Amino acid sequence: MKTLKIPEATIIRLSVYSRYLTEVERKGIITISSGEIAEGVGVSPAQVRKDLAYFGEFGTRGVGYNVKDLGRDVLKILGLGEDWNVTLVGLGNLGLALSMYKGFKERGFNITSIFDNDPAKIGTIVNGIEVMSVERLEEVVRKNNTQIGIISVSSEVAQEIVNLLVKAGVQAILNFAPVVLNVPPEVELRNVDLTVSLEVLTFNLKSGK
Amino acid sequence: MKTLKIPEATIIRLSVYSRYLTEVERKGIITISSGEIAEGVGVSPAQVRKDLAYFGEFGTRGVGYNVKDLGRDVLKILGLGEDWNVTLVGLGNLGLALSMYKGFKERGFNITSIFDNDPAKIGTIVNGIEVMSVERLEEVVRKNNTQIGIISVSSEVAQEIVNLLVKAGVQAILNFAPVVLNVPPEVELRNVDLTVSLEVLTFNLKSGK
Numbered sequence: 001m002k003t004l005k006i007p008e009a010t011i012i013r014l015s016v017y018s019r020y021l022t023e024v025e026r027k028g029i030i031t032i033s034s035g036e037i038a039e040g041v042g043v044s045p046a047q048v049r050k051d052l053a054y055f056g057e058f059g060t061r062g063v064g065y066n067v068k069d070l071g072r073d074v075l076k077i078l079g080l081g082e083d084w085n086v087t088l089v090g091l092g093n094l095g096l097a098l099s100m101y102k103g104f105k106e107r108g109f110n111i112t113s114i115f116d117n118d119p120a121k122i123g124t125i126v127n128g129i130e131v132m133s134v135e136r137l138e139e140v141v142r143k144n145n146t147q148i149g150i151i152s153v154s155s156e157v158a159q160e161i162v163n164l165l166v167k168a169g170v171q172a173i174l175n176f177a178p179v180v181l182n183v184p185p186e187v188e189l190r191n192v193d194l195t196v197s198l199e200v201l202t203f204n205l206k207s208g209k
Numbered sequence: 210m211k212t213l214k215i216p217e218a219t220i221i222r223l224s225v226y227s228r229y230l231t232e233v234e235r236k237g238i239i240t241i242s243s244g245e246i247a248e249g250v251g252v253s254p255a256q257v258r259k260d261l262a263y264f265g266e267f268g269t270r271g272v273g274y275n276v277k278d279l280g281r282d283v284l285k286i287l288g289l290g291e292d293w294n295v296t297l298v299g300l301g302n303l304g305l306a307l308s309m310y311k312g313f314k315e316r317g318f319n320i321t322s323i324f325d326n327d328p329a330k331i332g333t334i335v336n337g338i339e340v341m342s343v344e345r346l347e348e349v350v351r352k353n354n355t356q357i358g359i360i361s362v363s364s365e366v367a368q369e370i371v372n373l374l375v376k377a378g379v380q381a382i383l384n385f386a387p388v389v390l391n392v393p394p395e396v397e398l399r400n401v402d403l404t405v406s407l408e409v410l411t412f413n414l415k416s417g418k
Binding site for chain 2 (some may be wrong): 006008011012014015016018019020023040041042077079080084086092093094096097098100101103104106107110114117147148156171172173178180188190192193194195196197198201202203204205206207
């Protein structure tokens with residue numbers, strides 16, 4: 001289906017526009033201009049129009065966009081018309097924070113299983129889910145038809161967990177361990193590195209931007 | 210000093226190269242080629258050379274880069290030759306995870322104060338630091354000469370906290386609250402949105418990449 005390469009920055013902004021449109025819709029607003037979206041999220045109106053143009057024609061010239069329609073279209077573009085079945089591996093502080101993060105559920109990401117290798121944590125209930133031993137990962141992830149894995153384990157065991165997830169049929173992995181991981185080409189991998197964000201800040205500070 | 214606009218993706222990759230070079234240096238390796246760096250972090254050799262070229266000439270043709278020299282140069286580019294004084298505001302699960310995150314200290318980011326508004330948390334010690342009331346934020350942040358603020362509070366109070374941090378002289382803010390924040394132009398703001406990363410994954414899955 002895709003013929004044009006969509007910049008990742010566009011996808012990231014669409015995700016932001018989408019959250020903003022949900023907010024605006026809740027306030028009962030019916031139509032919105034690209035300028036108003038731009039102002040709400042802190043980009044230029046031309047950027048909003050360019051990002052949307054990758055995916056077709058939206059809105060009516062001189063009138064703007066129907067908030068509800070555009071919101072639904074952008075959700076669909078982002079693959080969020082449906083619910084996603086997510087597993088979380090590693091229940092340290094970060095894992096605990098992620099397991100309780102409300103933003104995931106709101107956007108259709110349902111954490112349906114949690115794994116750890118600490119006997120003190122196995123069997124406890126976190127956010128309504130029983131924490132299971134990593135030994136059961138492959139079986140449970142496969143049985144649940146889990147599409148996405150979130151990894152918040154230590155760097156040392158991260159590749160091992162990735163291998164288990166891939167074997168169990170997971171299609172996409174979000175990795176918080178600060179290590180380079182290998183996945184087969186059919187699996188999507190995305191790394192979230194908390195330090196990188198701080199370093200972009202310090203680079204900008206030092207370069208006098 | 211800066212005349213050329215450096216793409217943010219370059220800065221993000223430099224941060225990744227930098228961590229990789231530290232790893233390689235620890236193994237006692239003296240020289241490295243762009244191909245080896247590229248393989249280590251999962252990008253193309255041409256990308257490594259292009260990213261470094263923004264900042265001058267590094268390495269010797271046919272020999273490669275001195276690991277230690279390049280590591281030091283990249284750190285300096287990223288503004289990491291020195292230590293940064295960081296405050297953390299909001300000690301929920303995510304805040305707790307961030308306060309204990311080892312990666313920050315390793316890269317020169319020292320959390321020197323932690324604030325929350327929950328009486329049950331104020332006065333407790335987290336990672337050697339006494340949690341203080343937000344009422345004391347402005348005074349303490351200013352006294353410590355704090356340059357960077359990390360915000361992991363709820364969306365409702367995030368702007369209020371930003372205003373306090375700016376007033377107290379913070380130069381850069383890393384925000385984990387899923388909300389659009391306003392800062393004066395001289396302050397660097399960066400948002401980390403945990404959901405956006407998942408949505409880039411689902412977009413890629415749906416578009417059949």
